[in-house]
Amino acid sequence: MTRTRFTGRTALVTGAGSGIGRAVAVALAAEGAQVAVAGRRREPLDETVSLIERAGGKALAVTADVTDATELRALVDAVVDRYGSLDVAVNNAGVFRGGQPLAELPESEWHEQVAINLTGVFLALQCEIRQMRSQPGGGAIVNIASTFGAHTRHPGAAAYAATKAAVSVLTRGAALDHIRDGVRINAVSPGAVDTPMSLRPGESEPDRADRARSTLPLGRVSSTAEIAAAVLYLASDDASSVVGTDLVVDSGATA
Secondary structure (H helix, E strand, O other): OOOOOOOOOEEEEEOOOOHHHHHHHHHHHHOOOEEEEEEOOHHHHHHHHHHHHHOOOEEEEEEOOOOOHHHHHHHHHHHHHHHOOOOEEEEOOOOOOOOOOHHHOOHHHHHHHHHHHHHHHHHHHHHHHHHHOOOOOOEEEEEEOOOEOOOEOOOOOHHHHHHHHHHHHHHHHHHHHHHHHOEEEEEEEEOOEOOHHHOOOOOOHHHHHHHHHHHOOOOOOEOHHHHHHHHHHHHOHHHOOOOOOEEEEOOOOOO
16 A cells, blocks of 8 residues: 655655665655755765656755755755745764774764764754744654664764764754744664665675674664654654654664
């Protein structure tokens, strides 16, 4: 049965050129949304648009750097100019830098992660909320955090975990600030997912699968489609009374 929870709605997904962002964009379009996909490089965004259009959906690619407030304002304006509203936003853009102890982490990599993973979400939230609260129907926002941070820690990931823990807290604070404006804000915290980010240095996908069988209660990593399903739930009217939650999807790792 085809679901149509987002028919007539416009969605924006940052970091939509690959991985979780692409899966979320494709899933939103499959349920009827008009989807704007954003990222720093045009080619992977065009690939996401092609996937959506080949399946009969509508999509728009817009290049934007989430660390630049001017570009984010232009992004939201482009979405509204094309589709008339912004009803759903998924702030997914993020990077992982590290793998070494904190004392050895280059300062530039600290600043890059803070700028993209945290400040980028803050700036995106500001632009999205300002548009959504001006609309009669408000809107829903889902931020992508991580189990690394508020839920668990791992050697070599202190800086990344700090940014993602901050996203979880920022989500809850923003949710309280703006629910009376008609803007409902939540987060999803993925654990290990079948993307390159979950591969350890030198590890292949079969190696990761072997590791997951012995270390994760579910016995496998999550698929990008499973993360997308969680995002779509929080963005949909099915979750109309869910405000400021941080939904963990991690194969039982933090149970």
